[in-house]
Amino acid sequence: MNSSILHFISPPIPYFLDCGRATYGIGERHIKRKNIGVFDLIVVTKGALSIGENDKEWELQQGEALILRPDATHYGAAPCTQETEMIWIHFQTFGSWRECQDMKECLDNQTELIETHKQIAYLNHCDVCSIFIPKHIRVSQKEMEVLNNFTLLEQEPQTMRNWKRQAAFQLFIQHLDRDLASMSDATAFHLAEKIELFIRQNYTRNLSNAILQQELNYHPNYLAKCMLKIYGMTPIEYLTYFRIEQAKKLLIQTAWSVARIAEEVGFHHVSYFSSCFSKKEGISPSNFRMKFIGPR
Incomplete structure (x- = not known):
């Protein structure tokens, strides 16, 4: 229908x-x-x-x-x-x-x-x-x-x-x-959901396309195609997105330093974390925190 x-x-x-x-x-x-x-x-x-x-x-x-x-x-x-x-x-x-x-x-x-x-x-x-x-x-x-x-x-x-x-x-x-x-592309939906769940459960690890291929037994190009179709981003782009979403929660819910939060969500370098965060949110991690809880 x-x-x-x-x-x-x-x-x-x-x-x-x-x-x-x-x-x-x-x-x-x-x-x-x-x-x-x-x-x-x-x-x-x-x-x-x-x-x-x-x-x-x-x-x-x-x-x-x-x-x-x-x-x-x-x-x-x-x-x-x-x-x-x-x-x-x-x-x-x-x-x-x-x-x-x-x-x-x-x-x-x-x-x-x-x-x-x-x-x-x-x-x-x-x-x-x-x-x-x-x-x-x-x-x-x-x-x-x-x-x-x-x-x-x-x-x-x-x-x-x-x-x-x-x-x-x-x-x-x-x-x-x-x-x-x-009724839609069931294979793409189900595989994209598997990728998303794996990333959510392992986002603090040093994930890569090679690890996703090993865990899910599909070529990285096919994994990317499924994620792009369902989530509008590749697995690695989704990984960065999800890490930043978790960081936003920690910025509001904890008093941890930006450097510690970056490490907790899987970023190895605080400068790269700040760059990714600012690019996505249009504001630095520190200013994001200040927006919700005020100056400390």
């Missing part, structure tokens, strides 16, 4: 707000709304629903879902021709997101979106990642079971209901994110 992709940066993970069920008789249609301020996930569980967003329209069949944007006009594109039922879920995100035509566009703009996210979500020293959700979805049986839990949770006390709904919603979007990855 060809579909545009909603690209979210996390943390925070898109969060659940509200949900319900709706029924449409023959001749009825979805209400027209504009700029409702939340994402609206619609899942047709019976019949068919014609729905539009701005200048695009869909005919959702049983078992299909659509995510409507918070900043668009939604409307019933045509009256229902049969009894129709749906589940709706409203959710939102605090950080950056973008609708892209395909995965290539998502990955091409990933670095820019991450940098924007770090500023608007106040996560400029937090490790972030992408979540990719198809806009138009055919819901699997497993995903439908998760959605049906929302109705069952109506029987829970309010204090527990919202916790469990949030957990169920996160499980649902996790399924959608992983399903999209498996």
